[in-house]
Amino acid sequence: MRQTLASHTIKLTTLSPLHIGAGDEYILSPYSDYVQRGDSLIYIDTKKLQKSIQGDKALVDAFVNGIRQFENNRSTFVLEDFISGQLGMEIDDFAAHVVKIEGDCKKAHIHRFISTAGKPFIPGSSLKGAIRTAVLVDWLLNRKEGELEMNKIRAAVNNNDTKKAKEALENINPEQACFGSIEYDVFRHLRISDSVFIDASNLMVGGMKRVTLPSEKKKKQQQSKIPQWSEVICPSVETTFSLSMITPLETTGFDFLDHQSVSQLFSIVNQVSGISCRRELAMLKSAQGFSVFADFYKKLEKHVTSLKPNEAIIRLGGGKTWFDNSIGLSIDSNEFGPVKLFQKYLDLLLGIESSPFPTTRSAIVKNDVPVYPLGWVKLTLLKN
Template sequence: MKIKKFRYEMEIISPTVVTSGNNINGFELIYDRRNDKVYVMNIMKLIKNSRRYIDAFFTFDYNSRDFRLENKLKEIGINNYLNYVKYELSLNGTSFKPNSIKEITKTSGKPYIPGSTIKGAIRSSLTRVLNRENDYKISLDETARRSNEIRNPEKQADNKAEERIFGSPNNSPFRLLRISDTETKDYSDLELYDVKVMNICNNRVKWYTRSGNVDNIEGATSIYVEAFKEGTILKGQLSQGFFETFKNINIAKREIESIDTVEGIVNKIRNDIDLYIDKEIEFYSNYHVDELVSFYRKLKSMQQQLRPNEFIIQIGFSTGYLPKTVVRNIDSRFIIKLQQIYRGRIYNDLFPKTRKIIIKNGKIYKPLGWVKIRLIES
C-alpha cells in the first residue's frame, strides 16, 4: 500500500494568525513608542525576582485607562524592565493604543499554524468544487425548522450537510488527507496588527465601533493581534494515506464516498479560489474600496503565475464566512434560513456585509490570512 507523501512550504502573503483563544492583557505589555515596539513582559519572572513587584502587584488599578506597566515599574524602582521582556512585537505602521492583544497559537511558547486549520480551509475549498451546495441548503432548511430544539444549530447544519455529501465520517475522503502542524517559528516572524471591522450600511463603507458605525477609520474599534508577517515561510508534512488502494477497491460498496475529491487537489483549489477572488474584486469595486480591489487583482495575477505544485488559500482568524462555507451562491432564501439558525444576527440586504481588515498608518492595508502553499513530493 503506497502512501503519497509531500513536504509543504507555506509562504505568508498577508498577515496570518490562528488565535489561541487567549488574550495577552494590557498589564503584561509595555508600549515603546520611540522604538515602535510593544514588549510582552515575563510577569512570572518579575514575580520571582522582585519582592517589590509582588508587594505592589495587588495595588495596581489594572482597569484604569491610564494604567501603564512601565510607569508602575518605575514607581517601585524597577527601571531595568527590559530585563523582564519575554519577546517584542514590531509595529511598522500599526497605531497601538495600549490594550489587550489576541494571542497566536503556540506550543512550548513558540508560534505555529495547526494542521487542522490548513486542512479545514482545504476541505471547504474542495467541497465547494463538488458543486453540491444544494445538499447543504437542504440540511440548512431541515435544521432551521428545528433550530429552537437544537443546541448549536449552525454546527448541526454543517454536520448534516457533510453526511449528505460524504456519508458517515468513516466514509469521508478527507480521512485520507493528513496535514501536520507547521514547524514552530521565532517571535521575530511575528508583528502586531490593528484589525478593524468594515461594515456596509446603506451602500456605504462604515467602520464598526461599540456604539455604532462611523465614517472614519481612526474612530473604529481596534482588535489587536499578533500574526505571522508577510514573507514568513512555514513548513510541514502532507500525506494522502493509501489513496490509490482505496480508489481501486470496494467502489461498488462506496467504501470511501466521493474519493476523487482528494485527487488532484492543487488544480481544484486553484479553480475554486479563482472564483472567490473574482467575487471579492466585485464586492470591493461596488463600494469603491480601491486598496482592496488592488490587493485582490495582484492576488489574481499571482494565482495565474503559480507553478503546477502551488496554490493560494485563505486560512485562520478573521477571514470571515465565505472561505469557510461550501456555498458559493448566497441568495435571499439562504439568508432567511441563516437568520433562523443564527438567531437574527444576519441582515436581509447583504450577507456577509462585514469584513475584517488590517489597518496601517491610518489606511486600509490588507485582509488577513492569505497564504501560498507549495507541495514537494517526498
C-alpha cells in the same frame, strides 16, 4: 489492495497577515506582559518580574493597588513607571523579546498567535479544515452527487411553508453526503501535520477592525471604534508542513485521494479560491474607502489564475468571512439560482434579510484605511 503512504513536503508562504488564535486565555496584558516603545513592543519575562516582587509585601501591595487605580474607566497603572520607580530597574532588565507593532495599542490587551513554548506554528487542523471546505464547495458545484444535494437545498428553500423549509434545511447534511459518516469519512486518508515552528521575529502586532461595507442604508464606510490587537505572522514568511495521503482500500470517488495526487487537490483549492476572490472584488467594486483592500484582491485573483500545478492559494485562520468557512460560495452561484433565492436561504438559515452579506470585513487598518484582509497563504509542493 495494499495501502501505501505518499508523503510530501509543502512550503507555506504568507501573502497577507495571518492570525490563528491561541485562545481567550492567552492574552497579553499591558499591566504585566508588555511595554510599547514607538513601533516596538517589549515583551516582559513575567516570571522574572514576579520573582523580583515576590516576598516583598510593600512591592506586592504597590503593584496590586496600582492596577486597581482607575480614572474614567481606565487603569492609570504604567508598568514601565512601576519597574523604574518601585523596583529601581530598567525595562530591558525584564525584556524577553521585541515585536514590531503597527500603530499605538493604547494599553490594549493583545491576542496571541498559537504557539508552543513561545514558538508560533500553523496547526495542521487549520490547513485540513480549509482544504476540506474547498473540496466540499467544488463537489457541490461540479459533481453529479453534489448537484443532487444542491437540488435538495434548492427544494427546501423554495418551500413556501417557512417552518417546513427550515426543518428541511436543518436535516440536510451536505458535508456527510460528500465525505461520508464520521467512521467512514474519506478525508481520513488525508493527513496534514502542524507546520515547522516559525521564528518569533516574524510576528508583528496589528490592529484588526470590523469595517462595514457601504449599503443603501449606510452610505459611508464604518469601522469598529476599538481595534482588536493581535499577534499576526507577517506577509512573505515561509514555513513547511507535511501532507500525506494513504491509499484507500476502496475508491473514494475523489481522484486526488484515489491517485494520491497533490496537483489535483491543489487544482480544486485554486478553483474555489478564485471564486472567493471574484466575489470579494464584486462586493468591493463600488465600496468607498476600500481601494487598497480591493487592490490586494485584484493582485491575488491574477495570482490564482497563473499558478503552476504544484501551487495553491488558500485562506486560513481568523478574519475569514462566512463564505470561506461554509458552503456559501456554492449557494451564492448561478448553479443554485437567482439572487433572491440565495437571500431567502440566508433568511431561513441565518435570519439575515439584508444585503450585502456579510456587511463587514475584518481588516488590518492603518490610518483608518483597510489595508489587508487576513489569512491568505500560498502552498507549494516541494520535490522530495
